[in-house]
Amino acid sequence: MLSIKNLNHEYNWVNVLTPSETEIASLINDYGVTSEMLGYVLDPDERARVEVDPDANITLIIFDVYYEGNNDNEARTLPVGLMLTKGTLISFMDVHTKFVREMFESQLKKLGSDPVIENQFSLILPLLYRLSVAYFKPIRLADKKRQQIQAELRIKTNRKAINEFMIIETGLVYILTSIKGNVSLLNEIKRHAKELTKDQADLLDDVIVEAQQGMEMATMTSDMTARLSSSYSKVLDMELNNTMRFLTIYSIVLTIPAIVFGFFGQNVQVPFQNSPIGWEITLIIMVVLCLAAGWLLMHNDWWKKR
Known part of the structure; x- marks a missing residue:
């Protein structure tokens, strides 16, 4: 149209x-x-x-x-x-x-x-100024959202918040790329537009200043979001590693009773099978082996969280 x-x-x-x-x-x-x-x-x-x-x-x-x-x-x-x-x-x-x-x-x-x-620059420069300033709102909203998510993560770290960080970061990448292109464009106009009057040149400088300010704001917010996302992702990975370590230790210790009872449950001659306290001896052997395994794992810092 x-x-x-x-x-x-x-x-x-x-x-x-x-x-x-x-x-x-x-x-x-x-x-x-x-x-x-x-x-x-x-x-x-x-x-x-x-x-x-x-x-x-x-x-x-x-x-x-x-x-x-x-x-x-x-x-x-x-x-x-x-x-x-x-x-x-x-x-x-x-x-x-x-x-x-x-x-x-x-x-x-x-x-x-x-x-x-x-x-015609009398018409377009004021418009470019308003369009450059319009980037401030989404950048501030992204930073505010980042602060809210960060406050939630201080209470509890979860994967959903990390995904929200990634959404913010993706949006900021588009915004930052566009602002950088606009700054280059404005500087190119400044270099080649010989017909600009003094007032127009001053207004163009103002537009460039606002665009550069938006670029700095977007860069700072993007960097902070990326670093926080990376940091909390590492925290989640460490928590997962600690969980897997605990489950590994738990499975090792629980394997010992199965080995002991499996050994004494064989249909062959085994020690203490005729002893009146054979069952108790079997339990003692199991407990001793479990404690020994636990001690060895503790001695090798397997219980410590990383």
Whole structure:
């Protein structure tokens, strides 16, 4: 779907939401968009970057945005395309990222009717700022969730909590990867965008600062989550080893009575079979052997937990 809005006498805004073949043809014929650029911007797996086509006078900015999905296990970042052509800003979104259009519309309302627009960066830089700051919320929520799980693990270590750590860590990997790509993209804009005014350059610096702050927050939370997950996994492994060690010792000790009674239960001549206290002697032999086995195991530190 194509939505076209006149911003002023110089600039138009075209919002593209999951375009059909007819709409793609319209973009090529009416706005001079190249097939190559469309291939980049419509790729859902495209990384954050800047692509410039000087012949067609097109600058493409692909920026990774965070969206709130319905499933906690799904990746929550997707690319949004901002294409700058002569006199037209074209934004590309899908059903998950259409909230960006609402953000942009609220930004335009603040400018009023027939706003003065120095160039298209006056439109996209405030949007990139808001999209960069939007990463703070999921990072803080992930850190808060980590603290809650950590508090539960102090009381009782369990495999479910470790799995929740892994879910948090996976989500942070996607977020951190996207933020790193965005930071590289913003720095690339700073190096190559010669038409930026002083105010725009200052705003771009602010966007870079916020994106870097988000990257540092995500890195710290991801590292802490990974280390805690690893530490508690080791604790669970040690507890399992201790349990297996106890069961091994227990089975060794319980094997001795079976051996003793099996020996004296043979239908052959055995010691003490005619003794009036033969049963008691058998019990004493069994107890002595069990105690000896227990002592040997204790002497070799088998009872100690590791």
